[in-house]
Amino acid sequence: MFGLLNSYFSNDLAIDLGTANTLIYVRGRGIVLDEPSVVAIRQEGGPAGKKTMLAVGLEAKRMLGRAPANITAIRPMKDGVIADFTITEQMLKYFIRKIHESRLFSPNPRIIICVPVGSTQVERRAIRESAIGAGARQVYLIEEPMAAAIGADMPVAEATGSMVVDIGGGTTEVGVISLGGIVYAKSERVGGDKFDQAIIDYIRRNYGMQISEPTAELIKKKIGSAFPGSEVLEMEVTGRNLAEGLPRKFTISSNEILEALTEPLNSIVGAVKSALEQTPPELGADIAEKGMVLTGGGALLRDLDRLLVEETGLPVIVAEDPLTCVARGSGRALEEMDKLGNVFASE
């Protein structure tokens, strides 16, 4: 009775609580929120003073690296799991309120939330608790490769192997799925953040320049590539010269970025190869026929599919709209929640 009332007043949600972005899918409405997982916090009156949330999401991301001493822009998720429990909970609460804006009653939804396949019990519990703290009535966990495969519209329930590689902000999830379950999954703590960090480190090492994370991200998006292409792209970047301590401009080419990204890319290739090694031969044959599907923001890195084709000798397809695959997949799981049982992960 009470549950019925609750479900009337609050829509069920599927949340892709990512390291870089948080996406929320509302049952019957689709993806309604896509914001960076960033919270800006203002410290009032000295170090012992009250803390308040200044901004959440896109606004907070703009403050990253630009804030004064009393404001800190925090990314509460790290490597696909919660790094700051309280802030994550507050951020989720804020997002859930935001999509329920016009409601008279406080929302009390059922929530499906994604967890990396490699997350520990403690990390999963933390994610579950934070969702409950943010007002969830009931929390279901879904493993990211599963959600990604559903979102990429792969035949997850059929007796055929499907391989999905989800390269997110914090983690890379490789999963082989058949008959509605994960046959093999591997999670590598490499993702967009590691790419950015690799670019920062490379530039400091080779140019003696310090650049910020947002700049590194911009470089990655503009000229980053995973495989040597025919054309070489260049980009002008501003950083702080470490020797002089002054802002300086310099130009960097896509080949240099490729070199910078070698290490994180190698661990992704390693994860994919080890997944293929561990896959049962019958499913391996299916995968050889269909190839693997790339999802997540990392799939947008130029020629990443090409790199994996060359490394594995299998067809590689970038999913349509890879950034929202996990959220759409969890959304579909949400729509068919009452029919599904085995898709959800236990703690």
Place this chain on the structure above:
Amino acid sequence: MTETTPVTPDTQETAGSASFHASSIGATLRAAREQKGLSVIDIHARLRISERQIHALETDDFSLLPEPTITRGFIRNYAKFLEIDAEPLLATYRAQMPSEEHKNISIPSANIPITQSRTTDWKKYIYASALVLLGAGIWLLYDENLIPKIPDLHLNSSSSEVSPGNEESLPQAALPAAERESAATQMPAQGEAFALPPEQTKDQASAASLAEPQAPATAIPATPPAAQPVPAVPGATTAPASTNADSTSSSVALHKVRLVFTEDSWVSIVDRHGKEIFNKTKRAGSEDAVEGEPPLKVTIGNAAGSQLIYDDKPVDTAPYNRLNVVRITLE
């Protein structure tokens, strides 16, 4: 679905003669490939799509290709490699294969439960609890109905001098007791207060002892002044008397009761103090004697097979016989 119908004949047509339709997916791809001077093997080397699948793509034979989401990926990759715009091709493809949009994400299940051990376990528990309940019910019944009688029997056996024949005949002792019980319940219904004394003597042995003499006195004609026992007395003086000179020494004179049995019978005698001085089951042909302070309340089961002699005088028990059980108070 309505959109598919105009397209389907087109699809069949293109499948049959792909080269004639410049707009078909396969023809476009093939034309672009040939324009670049690439062979199918070159494409395979680059995209790792099998040659068979490339041929299928170029002939629009989508039945040989994997599910739509993968095939769309193949078309995208192929078009990207050939540096042509994939969007029109994908639009054509979607128009041809619209119905297969969403894959089922839950496994169709036959839903046949495997319930071998589970159900038997449940049954076991149900049977066990039913058994326990049944046992508890029986115990409660037993507790209510039978327990009051058992102390009665125990009292009887403990107060009597244990004779060798006494223990083995305990079951028989229960029979008169039961009779006595049923008789006692009948009596109040007949308006007689006679039932009360034996009940009281049983249950409240000492407490009621003072009140007892009066209770029978009002209800029964067999009181000392009444003539009832007296006419019986002169009937026979034949019984052999066992003397009891000692009894006279006590404050109240002891009176002797003798019993002669011609059939198996049961006797209980309660004295003035409410103490049961005699309680035995007797075999046919035996006899017994007991002395006690009057008034003595004598109860004899199977009264027809017994003779009562009080102070060497035979007593006519017939008026006191109810259901073959005699209850008489001897003063």
